[in-house]
Amino acid sequence: MISIFSHSLGKSEIDIVIEDKEILDQNQLIILDKNINRRISGEPLSYITNNKKFYNEDFFINNKVLVPRFETEELIDFFIKLFNKEKSSSKRILDIGTGSGVISLILEKKIPSLDIYAIEKSKEAFEVAKINMKNKESKIKLTLEDIKNSKINNIDFVVSNPPYIKSDIIKKLSKEVKSEPIIALDGGENGIEVIEDIFIWEKNINKNKASIIFIEIDESIMKNVRELTRKFYPNKKINFLKDLNNNIRFLSILD
Numbered sequence: 241m242i243s244i245f246s247h248s249l250g251k252s253e254i255d256i257v258i259e260d261k262e263i264l265d266q267n268q269l270i271i272l273d274k275n276i277n278r279r280i281s282g283e284p285l286s287y288i289t290n291n292k293k294f295y296n297e298d299f300f301i302n303n304k305v306l307v308p309r310f311e312t313e314e315l316i317d318f319f320i321k322l323f324n325k326e327k328s329s330s331k332r333i334l335d336i337g338t339g340s341g342v343i344s345l346i347l348e349k350k351i352p353s354l355d356i357y358a359i360e361k362s363k364e365a366f367e368v369a370k371i372n373m374k375n376k377e378s379k380i381k382l383t384l385e386d387i388k389n390s391k392i393n394n395i396d397f398v399v400s401n402p403p404y405i406k407s408d409i410i411k412k413l414s415k416e417v418k419s420e421p422i423i424a425l426d427g428g429e430n431g432i433e434v435i436e437d438i439f440i441w442e443k444n445i446n447k448n449k450a451s452i453i454f455i456e457i458d459e460s461i462m463k464n465v466r467e468l469t470r471k472f473y474p475n476k477k478i479n480f481l482k483d484l485n486n487n488i489r490f491l492s493i494l495d
Contacts, residue, residue, distance in 0.1 A: 243289055244275050282415030295346045300371045304364035305340040306424045311483050312401050312456060316346050318481060318490055319399055319454045323351060328451065330396035331355045336387050336438055337402050339424060341369035344380050347399070357395070361386035362423055388437045393446050401456040402434040403427045409460075431461035432468055439472040448473075453493040462488050469493060 264272065275288050286292040286301040293299075294308040295316065301307060331354050335344040338358035348356055358380050360366045366384045373380055383392070404427040410418070417425070427433050435455060442450055457465055462480060469478050469491065476493050483489035 243285060244272070244279060283419050284416055287419065292340075294342045297346070299340055299342055299345075300368060300375065301340055302368060303419065304362065304421055305368045306401075306420050308340060308342045311489055312343065313346075314483050315399065315401060315454065315456050315490060316343060316350070318492070319347070319397075319452070320350055322452050322454065322492065322494070323397070326451065328396070330451065332395050333357065333397040333399065334359065334392060334395045336398065336400040337361070337424070337434065338369050338382070339365050339401070341372045341378075341380070341382070343399055343401065344369075344382075345372060345376050345378055348376075348378055348380055354397075356380045357383070357392060359383045359385050359387060359390060359392070362421065365421070365424070386437075387434070387441050390441055391445060393449070395442075395446050395450055396452075398438065398442065398450045398453040399455070400434075400438060402438065404431045404435065404457050404461055406431040406461065427461070430464045431458065432464045435465060436468055439468065443472060450493075451495045453491075455491045456489060457491050459488040465491055 278288050279285060284307050286307045287303045290300055290302055291298055292301040292308050295313050299308065333347065333354050333356050335356065335358040338344055338360045341358060344356050344358040347354060358369065360369055360382070361384070363384060366382070369382055373382060403423065403425050405413070405425045407426055407429055410422065410426055427435070435457070438455070442448060442453065466478070466480070473493050476495060479492045479494070480488050481490040481492060
């Protein structure tokens, strides 16, 4: 609630806490009431404040992108561990469905040697990523395109937090989650539609060059993901990793 007051009144959260006799004018009351009602209706706080703290950094967020979650911070941590363990001289990485751009931007900071490419098929999400990359003075190569049509190749590493919720589950989600863009949630009938698109691109365009593929998933689609992955990568190491809540959350494919 403090964040809503801070955003609505244009004051820092510290000022909101210590100023116990603040007198609001009519315009401030209207803005505050509107934002409180937005939150009560289930709209994510980050859409109201246009800000999300992720990996201890602030990012611009609006309702055209997913709200970055802690599990995606774990995705980054896992990838960094895999990268350091591999000790490879390779450096070209592709972030597929970058959304707000947070994965690419944190990886750029944590592993400066990486040559980072990011693609996003949603024009609205692409614009959000552009804002964050400009704010962070990033050198990431951002492209507006769908992985199904991408011709980018010679990629050594792939990371992605794709849409992976089964289509028939979408309507059962909480109001807050359903406030997020459907394009970033809906993984098709079996939840693996975009993941399969990634594998097809990696086989046909990237020629199976990626030595690390790391994808965020949901436990409910693990069986479908395993079957799909074995089909495309019968000779690679396939692992499913748990998040801090002890749920299957990540797929890793390694040489």
